[in-house]
Amino acid sequence: MREVSSEIERERKYELSPKAGIPRLTGTGKVRAQEAPVERTLDATYYDTTDFRLARAGITLRRRTGGTDAGWHVKVPLAADTCQELRLPLGEKTTVPGRVAALLRAFTLEAKLRPVARVRTDRFTHRLADAAGRTLAVLADDHVTGEVVGGTTLRLDRWRELEVELDAQAAPRLLDKLDRTLRKSGAKDVWWPSKLRRLISDEVPDRSPRARTSHEVVHAYLREQFQRLRRADLGVRVEAEDSVHQMRVAARKLRSTLKTFKSFVDKKAAARVAAELKWLGAELGPARDVEVTQARLRARLDDVPTELLFGPLRQYLTRDFARASETGLARAREALAGKRYLALLQAMAALLETSPPTGKTGRKALRKPVRKAARKLHRAEAATQGLTGDELEKALHEVRKKAKRARYAANTVRPVFGTKLRTWRKHVKAVQSTLGEHQDTVVDRTALRHLAIAGFGENQNTFTFGLLHGRDEAEAAALRSRFADEWRTLNNGTRPAWLKT
Template sequence: MTQSKRETERKYEPATRGVGGLPDLTGTGPVASVTEAASEKLDAVYHDTADLRLAGASVTLRRRTGGADAGWHLKLPLTGDTREEVRAPLSDEVPEALRALVLSRTRGARLRPVVRIRSRRVVRHLRDARGAVLAELSLDDVRADSLLTGGGRAEWSELEVELADGDGPDGQAAGTELLDRVEKKLRKKGVVRSDSPSKLSRALRDTGSGAAREVPGASEVVHASPGSYVLGYLREQVEALVALDPAVRRDLPDAVHRMRVTCRRLRSCLRSYRSVLDRRTTDPLRAELKWLAGELGVARDQEVLRERIGGALDELPEDLVLGPVAARLRVWDVSRGGDALTRTREALDTPRYLRLLDALDALLREPPLRARASGKPARTMAAAVLKEYGRLAGRMEHAFEQEAGPARATALHEARKAAKKVRYAAEVARPALGKPVGRLGKRAKKVQKVLGDHQDAVVAQEALRALAVKAHGAGESAFTWGLLHGRERAAAEARQRELPEVWRAASDPSLRAPLEH
């Protein structure tokens, strides 16, 4: 069993040892008083792979004794000064739950102790006028011993300022303001920010334990070329894919959706920019990304349906809800949603998934660049975007030619996928081509949204019909399900009426003109 919290902290190098060299922080922003807390002795053993893959990704995994939070701590990077800490109870071995959360980084490599860090900690609480703790100031005397062959020992003092409960008194902005005010006061006393993001990173450096494994980066790529823009985009998406893995495993809100979209962005980039990267290498990757997106899609599709149908049901007046509608919806969701999440987690535990991550790393490390990768970006990247636009135009024309019904719904769904490809191709090209391609991408996104709303309504109708049949078979009233079905049908028809105007705006020749010259 694990628990998690967000922590926002900054680390500093104290000018002198001991609390005597620190300024009085009373009156700093909302700080009304500073109180002393119990001193602590902390003993932590950090675990990583032999080539320090976790440290290379700014992730730490430790087993700590002493203090109020003894146990296993996994810290995952978020943004800025904030990280997420996942905790598990104290045990001799790395808990399986935490081992799974780092799998996208370790790729199954064995975890082993790499550094032992012991600290003597003096704690001060920064409190507001009501006595509530705003932040914790900790002064640590640290001794680090390498547990790797050839490593040594290092000692230093370190100051940490951490917001209470990972936030400030009135939210994130106020918390950041408090940290800024405290830092300004500390600087006046000669206290400067640490150049190490964590105790582990400093310990590895100062004990000579070795260098952390670097994130793969492409070599011999011409700056400001099609190759550099495409590889830069791919690197961002691969990093996002790896970082989202722990959130998906923990079923955090929107995590599956974001990971699925990341797969789509990667696939789309590899498809649209075949003139830059050799498809003999990228086509097998696209196939594997399609597989992963499909495994994620089961859980995501169920999530969308649950939110859509549940939200529509909540909006109905009570006199229109006949029978155990809410109960049946919950049973339906649990039966489908649990299986979907299990399938997703199983996919993330397969060797196939880990091979895909390794293959993406290899692509970035040794990209199969074609001749156009080192040319001028304007012509190559504009051509890629316009080619995807041409496919979208053809799909839209075909959809408008279909009679209302299943054939048109299928054609509109295909057009939606084409609109996404235009949008993603434009995202890749935006740093090179600027606002003109950005405007085209925004118009494609609007088309995608209308078509996406239409598709969601179509899928919801199918689900509601199945729910109505189940209810009728159980002797329950199917009235409410029929009512919701009618609303979804009306919503789909409304999106179809809206689509021609949205498409006219997206197909305006003036949008493409700057890219065609």
């Protein structure tokens, strides 16, 4: 989506008494100048669905006029003090443009977006600069008037808010130093993560209840991964780096958890969703596989001495993988635009809203699925004994998949058994990582064979591709040896008595 621009913001917000003077930050860290305020008036209309699906997911959508960045803004929290803001041109219409709605499809599930609040801000910005005059941060003194549009309650509010936003080149630790000075000047934490959430606090509670039963523990993990999948969906739509990978991982974790902890959810609904998540993973797979293989082979070429490089190797990689990459991304984008994917999202959302089945709800109920996942991992490893060649490689790939499922199971129950499973989980992760590298060599060798055959057909010298193939075979043997050592460590490592296999 070419009209979308993206910016990472590092900022903190504070409340300040309406009568208090603006804090002086000169002398804090490298700040040597606090310029006189520049006044701007900002008018923003916030949009959401009738049941506030964006707000519940932590997403903010607004149409803002005034200031230097007028337009449609989508804000996505990334971590504490950090968010990503996507910006699109303002346009003349006040209804949400189709391209904006498409970005948020995974969150809205195509429910209509309507105005939910209007906010007018009289903003006074102070540039904070170092001794050389370089901008370090901007301190904004916001005098806000807001009103809720629609909803079940009428709400009008006025308040004052401070916001300090770091420049992209400023050191992150400056935010902590400015924080200390602001607090000494009377600034206090804001309770709400955004101006919109303050206005609609009656509609959308700010805190989620703590998971207490085993069912709630499982559902909390599922909600977390569903949120990750939807945010990665947004990244794929704006072609953000690594988004396809993140989306594929979230889909895999959801599918694994639904299968491992099937007694904690509606089994029939979970089975249907898991099947669709497998389909989604297959649609995303080619784009990610091409990305990984291309990066690995380029790195491999960098390690080859110049005298052993024959033929236009990098051109071959660029040509072959560019075509495959575009095909893979087109397939992923087509899947995300389709009705089948929308139905998957709707089914997952409905599953999370469904009351869990009745049954045991104590800590012990969570042990059985983890123990079962661990036993499947051990059976998969036992099945590798005596195998060689392609059969061994396929069997080790199965061990890797079972290790992932066991680790995901441990992650799910971390709120309950986190300390007791820490060592075991670490050892399972080591096994999974080593076998992941091993599988990469398998994929690499397939790609290298394809490249060598194509090059030979064009009368090119393909010696170097053969050299890399041989190196990958040697690396695979070393990784199998490392796996054997890590498996012994896993078998002999610390774990709860109930996890003994």
